[in-house]
Amino acid sequence: xxxxxxxxxxxxxxxxxxxxxxxxxxxxxxxxxxxxxxxxxxxxxxxxxxxxxxxxxxxxxxxxxxxxxxxxxxxxxxxxxxxxxxxxxxxxxxxxxxxxxxxxxxxxxxxxxxxxxxxxxxxxxxxxxxxxxxxxxxxxxxxxxxxxxxxxxxxxxxxxxxxxxxxxxxxxxxxxxxxxxxxxxxxxxxxxxxxxxxxxxxxxxxxxxxxxxxxxxxxxxxxxxxxxxxxxxxxxxxxxxxxxxxxxxxxxxxxxxxxxxxxxxxxxxxxxxxxxxxxxxxxxxxxxxxxxxxxxxxxxxxxxxxxxxxxxxxxxxxxxxxxxxxxxxxxxxxxxxxxxxxxxxxxxxxxxxxxxxxxxxxxxxxxxxxxxxxxxxxxxxxxxxxxxxx
Amino acid sequence: xxxxxxxxxxxxxxxxxxxxxxxxxxxxxxxxxxxxxxxxxxxxxxxxxxxxxxxxxxxxxxxxxxxxxxxxxxxxxxxxxxxxxxxxxxxxxxxxxxxxxxxxxxxxxxxxxxxxxxxxxxxxxxxxxxxxxxxxxxxxxxxxxxxxxxxxxxxxxxxxxxxxxxxxxxxxxxxxxxxxxxxxxxxxxxxxxxxxxxxxxxxxxxxxxxxxxxxxxxxxxxxxxxxxxxxxxxxxxxxxxxxxxxxxxxxxxxxxxxxxxxxxxxxxxxxxxxxxxxxxxxxxxxxxxxxxxxxxxxxxxxxxxxxxxxxxxxxxxxxxxxxxxxxxxxxxxxxxxxxxxxxxxxxxxxxxxxxxxxxxxxxxxxxxxxxxxxxxxxxxxxxxxxxxxxxxxxxxxxxxxxxxxxxxxxxxxxxxxxxxxxxxxxxxxxxxxxxxxxxxxxx
Numbered sequence: 001x002x003x004x005x006x007x008x009x010x011x012x013x014x015x016x017x018x019x020x021x022x023x024x025x026x027x028x029x030x031x032x033x034x035x036x037x038x039x040x041x042x043x044x045x046x047x048x049x050x051x052x053x054x055x056x057x058x059x060x061x062x063x064x065x066x067x068x069x070x071x072x073x074x075x076x077x078x079x080x081x082x083x084x085x086x087x088x089x090x091x092x093x094x095x096x097x098x099x100x101x102x103x104x105x106x107x108x109x110x111x112x113x114x115x116x117x118x119x120x121x122x123x124x125x126x127x128x129x130x131x132x133x134x135x136x137x138x139x140x141x142x143x144x145x146x147x148x149x150x151x152x153x154x155x156x157x158x159x160x161x162x163x164x165x166x167x168x169x170x171x172x173x174x175x176x177x178x179x180x181x182x183x184x185x186x187x188x189x190x191x192x193x194x195x196x197x198x199x200x201x202x203x204x205x206x207x208x209x210x211x212x213x214x215x216x217x218x219x220x221x222x223x224x225x226x227x228x229x230x231x232x233x234x235x236x237x238x239x240x241x242x243x244x245x246x247x248x249x250x251x252x253x254x255x256x257x258x259x260x261x262x263x264x265x266x267x268x269x270x271x272x273x274x275x276x277x278x279x280x281x282x283x284x285x286x287x288x289x290x291x292x293x294x295x296x297x298x299x300x301x302x303x304x305x306x307x308x309x310x311x312x313x314x315x316x317x318x319x320x321x322x323x324x325x326x327x328x329x330x331x332x333x334x335x336x337x338x339x340x341x342x343x344x345x346x347x348x349x350x351x352x353x354x355x356x357x358x359x360x361x362x363x364x365x366x367x368x369x370x371x372x373x374x375x376x377x378x379x380x381x382x383x384x385x386x387x388x389x390x
Numbered sequence: 391x392x393x394x395x396x397x398x399x400x401x402x403x404x405x406x407x408x409x410x411x412x413x414x415x416x417x418x419x420x421x422x423x424x425x426x427x428x429x430x431x432x433x434x435x436x437x438x439x440x441x442x443x444x445x446x447x448x449x450x451x452x453x454x455x456x457x458x459x460x461x462x463x464x465x466x467x468x469x470x471x472x473x474x475x476x477x478x479x480x481x482x483x484x485x486x487x488x489x490x491x492x493x494x495x496x497x498x499x500x501x502x503x504x505x506x507x508x509x510x511x512x513x514x515x516x517x518x519x520x521x522x523x524x525x526x527x528x529x530x531x532x533x534x535x536x537x538x539x540x541x542x543x544x545x546x547x548x549x550x551x552x553x554x555x556x557x558x559x560x561x562x563x564x565x566x567x568x569x570x571x572x573x574x575x576x577x578x579x580x581x582x583x584x585x586x587x588x589x590x591x592x593x594x595x596x597x598x599x600x601x602x603x604x605x606x607x608x609x610x611x612x613x614x615x616x617x618x619x620x621x622x623x624x625x626x627x628x629x630x631x632x633x634x635x636x637x638x639x640x641x642x643x644x645x646x647x648x649x650x651x652x653x654x655x656x657x658x659x660x661x662x663x664x665x666x667x668x669x670x671x672x673x674x675x676x677x678x679x680x681x682x683x684x685x686x687x688x689x690x691x692x693x694x695x696x697x698x699x700x701x702x703x704x705x706x707x708x709x710x711x712x713x714x715x716x717x718x719x720x721x722x723x724x725x726x727x728x729x730x731x732x733x734x735x736x737x738x739x740x741x742x743x744x745x746x747x748x749x750x751x752x753x754x755x756x757x758x759x760x761x762x763x764x765x766x767x768x769x770x771x772x773x774x775x776x777x778x779x780x781x782x783x784x785x786x787x788x789x790x791x792x793x794x795x796x797x798x799x800x801x802x803x804x805x806x807x808x809x810x811x812x813x814x815x816x817x818x819x820x821x822x823x824x825x826x827x828x829x830x831x832x833x
Contacts, residue, residue: 169515
């Protein structure tokens with residue numbers, strides 16, 4: 001029976017032309033590009049105008065503001081891709097279950113720890129220094145993805161599946177509990193192993209940062225740098241987006257996932273194993289989170305058990321900003337949020353004469369965005385307005 | 391829902407026992423004996439130990455048992471007053487640690503009752519509840535210390551007797567902040583609301599950490615120290631009747647009784663609210679928002695009221711907490727505190743006042759007594775040569791504990807230890823005493 005139900009779908013998907021397929025897969029990249037350039041341009045313009053207005057009192061502000069602009073944009077992209085990759089996991093799970101997987105930030109953190117653990121072991125065996133950097137990245141990312149994906153699947157099996165038909169707050173509270181349990185379990189493991197609470201993430205030498213440009217400012221010149229790790233991060237994030245888009249929009253598994261997201265009961269009547277699809281959704285989302293964790297840890301150099309919480313909340317904000325349930329939306333939301341944070345972090349103290357520290361108020365900016373979006377455009381940048389079912 | 395309350399659920403021996411001891415002469419004898427035995431056990435062996443902890447918990451459970459037993463209301467009140475007003479403070483003179491624990495438990499009871507209004511009655515999951523507590527605490531800390539002079543030049547700290555006035559100020563400011571948070575999030579449902587309130591809690595903490603520039607309002611990450619305590623107006627009277635206690639002990643008693651009084655008032659208010667028109671409107675909103683609107687319930691006003699009422703208890707307790715603690719800093723008000731209050735509410739029973747009180751007391755005691763005691767035992771086991779990891783300290787694993795508590799409760803008993811007994815009340819209306827009256831009297 002299942003085979004009969006699936007036979008027509010195979011015919012339909014084979015009818016799809018190559019051009020259509022390419023459009024489905026690469027259109028999101030175009031959207032992402034537009035939003036990246038757009039938000040960078042808008043925020044850059046605001047900064048320039050503000051700097052110009054402020055430069056009457058202090059002429060140096062304008063010069064400094066413009067000189068650091070390219071670096072801020074690059075930081076924004078790196079930050080944005082971090083939020084974006086985590087947001088993918090939130091949005092996948094939300095799309096299918098309409099459930100905020102509160103523990104997703106911790107899945108991300110576990111990925112970081114797996115990476116740090118792999119790096120520690122490789123260092124112990126003495127193969128780290130002789131290893132090509134890219135090979136190390138691939139090994140660490142694959143291991144991180146495996147562990148995080150399986151862990152996400154396990155949490156779903158243990159803490160969410162028994163509550164699937166309960167009122168909505170019940171699985172949410174369970175997820176909060178899961179998040180706390182994961183934090184402390186990882187802490188228990190890491191403090192009782194040589195890793196320690198703040199585990200160092202050793203990496204092979206990636207080489208020097210690429211200098212994209214150099215901006216003269218008075219006598220000095222400010223270089224615009226992008227580290228090789230950041231480049232790897234961005235490339236990996238783009239690959240993940242492409243792969244996910246392909247998976248969801250062009251494969252049979254993706255069709256099953258979309259069917260379950262749309263209507264669970266009908267999907268199960270069509271011969272789709274709903275439990276299995278939900279498990280797979282968690283596996284995929286968790287694997288993406290794990291990869292983000294490894295890449296993030298590599299970028300920062302240390303990981304700790306509580307590091308997943310704030311990026312997790314911000315990634316959720318990003319997912320809501322882009323339109324929760326929408327994969328490209330999550331990426332776009334992440335990028336926009338990343339830019340916004342980078343701009344606030346860099347310019348707030350400059351514009352207020354050091355009165356407000358930008359780095360801490362960046363968090364407030366992120367949460368304010370969340371509140372504003374939920375009030376004025378709850379469907380997000382790319383989402384569709386939904387009417388509420390009674 | 392209410393399947394396993396001691397009075398209706400049990401079978402066989404338990405049923406007979408509870409019928410024997412739950413009412414009539416058996417009840418009076420049982421309660422008096424229980425109080426006598428636990429009090430004697432406490433007073434004869436006041437050393438801090440795991441055994442004392444367990445006896446202490448049993449002693450506090452008396453309040454719940456009094457509430458559950460069907461005896462004369464006057465007897466309940468008298469017994470409750472003896473237990474909480476005489477025996478416990480006297481035990482406190484023997485071992486000051488426990489009266490501190492009791493005060494802390496009382497503070498958490500009031501907080502949990504406030505959160506229960508928002509989460510339990512109105513069904514709005516608030517993960518930033520501790521923000522209101524922080525607001526109350528910071529209000530008193532700023533105005534009672536020289537911090538006020540760094541904020542407004544020329545201003546001097548208020549006299550410490552204003553503490554009583556500031557309890558009301560904390561109440562109002564808490565309420566105002568509750569409504570302010572409520573306004574933007576009114577349209578959100580369930581899980582979105584949770585995340586936004588969580589964000590709000592973090593924003594308040596970050597503000598507390600960073601508002602030392604450009605104007606020094608909160609003194610940033612260093613926190614505020616030397617917070618004023620109210621004058622001890624009753625110390626003269628106590629020396630007159632021959633009680634000689636040093637100031638520290640007097641303050642312990644003062645805060646214990648203050649918290650006790652506030653908790654009683656809170657229980658009264660919350661109990662009255664629950665069975666009022668407002669409380670029924672909240673229940674309606676919790677059960678089905680759309681149906682509630684259709685019934686003509688003013689959704690906006692009711693939700694804002696839930697936020698405001700819940701937050702005002704936290705604001706009040708914040709003022710008391712700051713004065714009791716003498717020192718506050720931003721990490722005191724982190725997300726973990728919000729979540730621990732939430733787990734108290736959930737453990738005890740969402741929406742049910744006695745349940746929430748039980749949950750708050752249990753979690754506080756678990757946190758302050760049982761975990762350190764287990765840590766001690768583990769330490770001695772380690773020195774005896776048992777293979778226990780070097781850096782394993784149970785007191786450091788509160789997150790694990792709260793997390794497991796939340797997951798297990800959600801999976802196995804989402805209604806809590808003492809579920810709301812709305813249904814039971816309806817079924818046994820004629821034989822039951824009005825529950826909020828006995829709650830007022832005994833808790």
